[in-house]
Amino acid sequence: MKYISTRGQAPSLDFEQVLLTGLAADGGLYVPESLPTFSSEEIAAMAELDYPQLALRIIEPFVAGSIPADDLQAILDETYAEFRHDAVAPLVQLANNQWVLELFHGPTLAFKDFALQLLGRLLDYVLERKHQKVVIMGATSGDTGSAAIEGCKRCKNIDIFILHPHGRVSDVQRKQMTTVVGDNIHNLAVQGNFDDCQAMVKASFNDRSFLAGDRSLVAVNSINWARIMAQIVYYFYAAVALGAPARKIAFSVPTGNFGDIFAGYLASQMGLPVERLIIATNRNDVLHRVMTQGSYGRQPLEHSLSPSMDITVSSNFERLLFDLYDRDGSAIAGLMADFEKGEISFSEQAMGRARALFSSQCVDDAATCAQMAETWERCEYMLDPHSAIGVKAAIDAELPAGVPVVTLATAHPAKFPAAVKEAGLDDEPFLPHHLRDLFDRPERFEVLPNELSAVQSFMVDNLNS
Numbered sequence: 001m002k003y004i005s006t007r008g009q010a011p012s013l014d015f016e017q018v019l020l021t022g023l024a025a026d027g028g029l030y031v032p033e034s035l036p037t038f039s040s041e042e043i044a045a046m047a048e049l050d051y052p053q054l055a056l057r058i059i060e061p062f063v064a065g066s067i068p069a070d071d072l073q074a075i076l077d078e079t080y081a082e083f084r085h086d087a088v089a090p091l092v093q094l095a096n097n098q099w100v101l102e103l104f105h106g107p108t109l110a111f112k113d114f115a116l117q118l119l120g121r122l123l124d125y126v127l128e129r130k131h132q133k134v135v136i137m138g139a140t141s142g143d144t145g146s147a148a149i150e151g152c153k154r155c156k157n158i159d160i161f162i163l164h165p166h167g168r169v170s171d172v173q174r175k176q177m178t179t180v181v182g183d184n185i186h187n188l189a190v191q192g193n194f195d196d197c198q199a200m201v202k203a204s205f206n207d208r209s210f211l212a213g214d215r216s217l218v219a220v221n222s223i224n225w226a227r228i229m230a231q232i233v234y235y236f237y238a239a240v241a242l243g244a245p246a247r248k249i250a251f252s253v254p255t256g257n258f259g260d261i262f263a264g265y266l267a268s269q270m271g272l273p274v275e276r277l278i279i280a281t282n283r284n285d286v287l288h289r290v291m292t293q294g295s296y297g298r299q300p301l302e303h304s305l306s307p308s309m310d311i312t313v314s315s316n317f318e319r320l321l322f323d324l325y326d327r328d329g330s331a332i333a334g335l336m337a338d339f340e341k342g343e344i345s346f347s348e349q350a351m352g353r354a355r356a357l358f359s360s361q362c363v364d365d366a367a368t369c370a371q372m373a374e375t376w377e378r379c380e381y382m383l384d385p386h387s388a389i390g391v392k393a394a395i396d397a398e399l400p401a402g403v404p405v406v407t408l409a410t411a412h413p414a415k416f417p418a419a420v421k422e423a424g425l426d427d428e429p430f431l432p433h434h435l436r437d438l439f440d441r442p443e444r445f446e447v448l449p450n451e452l453s454a455v456q457s458f459m460v461d462n463l464n465s
Ligand SMILES: Cc1ncc(COP(=O)(O)O)c(C=O)c1O
Pocket: 110, 111, 142, 143, 144, 222, 254, 255, 256, 257, 258, 259, 260, 261, 308, 309, 386, 387, 410, 411
């Protein structure tokens, strides 16, 4: 399997190379040159597989040539054995044709664990064999950071630097990152917002010269292809459990960086019968504006009750654009250059293609709280604010009668106790046992100004030899 850049000017890479990088040299994002596809019979047969077996079935074609299937299965078994639910990603029914797919049973209580606990192990496997050390740089609005640290903390060939917006992640999210102590783990609280942190990460990938020596810079954000790849699996898992391929399934996906929903798009391109992908945003609604107005522009970032989705530059949207524009790298390079200068508009043809599969909804904080309260009162089911945005969008979506809609429940409510309180729920969310003493653990993090040079100097000064 070869991977090519969305901007058409970078060398193509194999899986091992794409795992060990971030942005392509031309500033684009790597995508597979072609996708594996599954027939209806093959999809029906997936019902027999448990989660790690299904993961092998979906992931193996993307990895082929880099990691032998037996080794990959062992890595997948170990990764998902760590989850706290036998089904790994259980489905819960909230109402007729309304389901949630609980993606928060991993060690750090968010869907990021599905990809990042695997990514850590894949990196460890590859780096050990290559006797290579790398530097990881990642930006987080709260969840990627802890999942990446948890996934990589055992890898002695990695130094990991995670940038989070100072004071803008929940206390639980911050503690989950900053209480993991190790010489190779560095938490940087940047005096800016998530967009600032993500821009610094991208700038560092675009010019890696600040890292003297031969250490490669590796991404843990969803700009790394392996992140997206791992997230395709649970779309198949949920859809098959609800009767695919004999019937179509819709998904509602709380969206920020467009990584999770892009994985759903890929599942549909690989043969899964998907009726609709609902882009559910908080009031940072750049993607909802794309769908309703056909234009994409920068907006001031607003802080909301769903902080992990406080994002206004949605990285992976470029990967979808690449397909919407017939995989024309120079068209994408042109669009992204214009986006740097201001608002861009998309062609009628591109928007028509997008609207054939995607719809969107923006859910503000008041509606988020109302949905959390309604679901709690009706089924005693506690949603986290991000998942509540997905459920609200699922309920409001106009779908053909009888089509089940699955909302991806992307985080555990105990990560966001303030939002649960604000929603007026008469119960508290409890952290699972392994995190019960989280607030007693000592923290370590560095507060840095919102300046690239300060962040890069910190990284260089704190690299382990
Ligand atoms: C809890 C939670 N839900 C939803 C999202 C949105 O996912 P994505 O960025 O892949 O669109 C994120 C992170 O961005 C998240 O942390």
